[in-house]
Amino acid sequence: MPDVPTFMELGFNHPVFALDGYLPMCAPAGTPVDILEKVADGVREAYASRRLKDLHTTFGIPNPPVATLADARRVWNIDSVQWVGLAEKLGIKLD
Structure with missing residues (x-):
């Protein structure tokens, strides 16, 4: 919805309105880094797929994973x- 102003553009200036939405993947404390990296690699691979890129475009989701x-x-x-x-x-x- 490119023609719809954001909350910030409408004058809502609380910092929470400046946050981008995202779905972080969390793991229990102490999870080995190599496991975390494998999950991160899988997420990056999924985000590189045409299907997920198309879904993001369709739903106006601008942000790839960090x-x-x-x-x-x-x-x-x-x-x-x-x-x-x-x-x-x-x-x-x-x-």
């Missing part, structure tokens, strides 16, 4: 501050 585990951790550390803060403000609690 390139490395270090990049994923960096994005997670930055964005999670906003999401956790919002959840706390709204009184959302994990069971």
Whole structure:
């Protein structure tokens, strides 16, 4: 929907509106790095496929996965501050 303005363009300036949506793949603490790398390789391979590229175009999903585990951790550390803060403000609690 290229002609629909974003929340930020409409004047909503809370930092949460600047976040990009993504679906991080998480693993239990202590998962060996070689396993994490295999999962990351599989995700990158899937994102290189024509079918997934076409789905992203169809649904207007602009972002490919981050390139490395270090990049994923960096994005997670930055964005999670906003999401956790919002959840706390709204009184959302994990069971």
